[in-house]
Amino acid sequence: METTKKLKDDHPIAKKKKEVMTMHGHIRIDDYYWMNQREDPEVLSYLNEENKYTDRMMKKTEVLQDKIYNEIIGRIKQTDMSVPNKEGSFYYFSRFEAGQEYPIYCREKEKPKTDMTMEIISSMERKETRPNEEVILNVNEMAKGFDYYNVSGIEVSPNENILAFGVDNVGRREYTLYFKNLLSGELLIENIPHTSGSVTWANDNKTVFYTIKDEALREYKIFKHVIGTAPSEDIEVFHEVDDTFSTYIYKTKSKKYLVIGSSSTLSTEYRYLNANFPDDEFLVFHPREKDHEYTIYHYKDKFYIRTNWEAKNFRLMETSEDKTGKDCWNEMISHRDDVLFEGIEIFKDYLVVEERINGLNAIRVRSWENGKEYFLDFPDKPYTSCVGYNPEYDTNMMRYIYSSLTEPTRIMSYDLKTRKERVLKQQVVQGGYNPSDYVSERLFATSGDGKKVPISIVYKKGLEMNGANPLVLYGYGSYGISMDPCFSSVRLSLLDRGFIWAIAHIRGGEDLGREWYEHGKLLKKKNTFIDFIECSKHMIDNKYT
Known part of the structure; x- marks a missing residue:
């Protein structure tokens, strides 16, 4: 049986096969349920047609694809x-x-x-x-x-x-x-x-x-x-x-x-x-x-x-x-x-607390003996940090991980008593990388109900904000998962070509607390999409793109 048909541009279209499903007293029609069978020859045939179509459409970019691929693996x-x-x-x-x-x-x-x-x-x-x-x-x-x-x-x-x-x-x-x-x-x-x-x-x-x-x-x-x-x-x-x-x-x-x-x-x-x-x-x-x-x-x-x-x-x-x-x-x-x-x-002498304040990670240290507290200081805005793997209990040395949109990830050893630290390991970017060649910012867009939505962005230093820059705006906004701004060597292939990379910390994630998550789910799910749209408008209105 034929499972695909093709449009004028030779694009394969999956054939519909009506499947009636009754769940929880409701009837649902799934025309593409047949594609759930991953070993079915018909499914494999359709996927092969899709792959062939992709190869044809992307043929002109093969040289660029190879160049970018080699850039990416060359940094690892x-x-x-x-x-x-x-x-x-x-x-x-x-x-x-x-x-x-x-x-x-x-x-x-x-x-x-x-x-x-x-x-x-x-x-x-x-x-x-x-x-x-x-x-x-x-x-x-x-x-x-x-x-x-x-x-x-x-x-x-x-x-x-x-x-x-x-x-x-x-x-x-x-x-x-x-x-x-x-x-x-x-x-x-x-x-x-x-x-x-x-x-x-x-x-x-x-x-x-x-x-x-x-x-x-x-x-x-x-x-x-x-x-x-x-x-x-x-x-x-x-x-x-x-x-x-x-x-x-x-x-x-x-x-x-x-x-x-x-x-x-x-x-x-x-x-x-x-x-x-x-x-x-x-x-x-x-x-x-x-x-x-x-x-x-x-x-x-x-x-x-x-x-x-x-x-x-x-x-x-x-x-x-x-x-x-x-x-x-x-x-x-x-x-x-x-x-x-x-x-x-x-730890034996200290309690370390991980918090999220105004959407950014914070690490607070409290003495068990006298209750005195202090926060670790992080220079970049935006950034991400978290306590690392610390299996030893009787020690003052804490491992934590730090990264930002411009700073490669590093694993730190921090003395909870003296507050001195050292880098144990930093992500190596092969071929050379200078963080000062890039700029990161933390912006806020106003959503439809007046909520301020954080946006973390990074771009190449010297880029003119003239409204003509290509920009990738990324958002997730589900399951209470926060999108922390961290370093990616892969992203450099975009930044070096004049792109701006932006993360919209939209509702549905937990970036600004539990309420931020709850106001982006179920009957309030539309806030997730409105937040993303308003972040897009903010980037356009302020000439980033």
């Missing part, structure tokens, strides 16, 4: 490494080697009372082989013979002897779990298929918890496995029966508790268990409630709770370990109408 450093993270008595890091597609995961034993971070980074930059480096996984070797290969969820046991990791060699985000003895280098016999790709270790060095997915790839069950036993003997410890929720498990930074989380769009629930006793029952922290979102953290003998209970922009509460119900929570950081409280990072 082909050999790279992660910043080492100290966990326990080892520094863990990954690196890429020239001509290799996959990472090599490594670790190195710590030297007493020595921060080895910069030492390891310097060696890697000089391409020196470190004599004490231990390769725990070389994914390039593992991937031989496969068209697709992805390793995830690398987790080492508390005694640092067994490595757990997930492998997906199909591309469907279903992973088989494997375990490797790091002392002998041998893989253990057992493997566990159809998982989400990671484990959480109990403190006994033999018990792990993992999540499996249903047919819709929803993470819905958590199982317990004991190293050395058959996976068929694994015990189901939690089943999320509500298909609007997904589930996951993690260990608190204090290493004391295992936590099972269940989350949907607007509701969460947690269960917790002492990680020293993995065979005990998980206890409900606080039962799920409609429109109640909360997250739990642990420090010393208390739990800390980020919650939107009577706090649209969230607040921080605390409670004792043995009284976790909402009625026992006490306020620590109050709700503010103009500040979105996004989360915390706990």
Whole structure:
């Protein structure tokens, strides 16, 4: 049966096939439902026709396409490494080697009372082989013979002897779990298929918890496995029966508790268990409630709770370990109408708070001892920042990430006590890049109801605002996802050709708080589109384009 017809310009048009669908008492007609079958020869034939049409229409731009493609890949450093993270008595890091597609995961034993971070980074930059480096996984070797290969969820046991990791060699985000003895280098016999790709270790060095997915790839069950036993003997410890929720498990930074989380769009629930006793029952922290979102953290003998209970922009509460119900929570950081409280990072002597103020990220540091506070200072406007990966609890050194529309992303090490910082790693733009050659601005457009909508823009210095510049205006405005202004080396190919790049921080995102999100969804969704239109008008009226 013919599935396409063509217009005069040879453009393929998909044929309509009426499909009647009844859902929730409503009848819906989908004329293109047949295209849902990705392996159907008719579908593949139509897609091939579309690809051929695209190739014909873009034929005149092939030279330009190749030029831009080579520019983009030419800016990317082909050999790279992660910043080492100290966990326990080892520094863990990954690196890429020239001509290799996959990472090599490594670790190195710590030297007493020595921060080895910069030492390891310097060696890697000089391409020196470190004599004490231990390769725990070389994914390039593992991937031989496969068209697709992805390793995830690398987790080492508390005694640092067994490595757990997930492998997906199909591309469907279903992973088989494997375990490797790091002392002998041998893989253990057992493997566990159809998982989400990671484990959480109990403190006994033999018990792990993992999540499996249903047919819709929803993470819905958590199982317990004991190293050395058959996976068929694994015990189901939690089943999320509500298909609007997904589930996951993690260990608190204090290493004391295992936590099972269940989350949907607007509701969460947690269960917790002492990680020293993995065979005990998980206890409900606080039962799920409609429109109640909360997250739990642990420090010393208390739990800390980020919650939107009577706090649209969230607040921080605390409670004792043995009284976790909402009625026992006490306020620590109050709700503010103009500040979105996004989360915390706990250190032994300091509490680090992540907030969003006037649409921009803020990092606030508070002393546990005396309650004194200060904010980290960021020079650019606009910019984006966030607390990085900080697995160590007993330290004053915090990792955070900083970027702006003109400044390449850098990973920083910040001393919470002395307030001194250093760059651990900065994104390298091959071929040379000077941030001072570009200009970024933060503007505000007035939407139809009078709301001020932020716009972040970047362009090449010296560009004349004469109303004739090509401009890309990007917006998202859904699911409460904020569009933070960060650096992109790919974007330079536009900026260097006289383009302006602009981000419209429209409603539906959470850029200006929870209300910004709620006023861009459901019956108020039209605000998202009105905001975007008014941002476009603002750029035109002010001669940017």
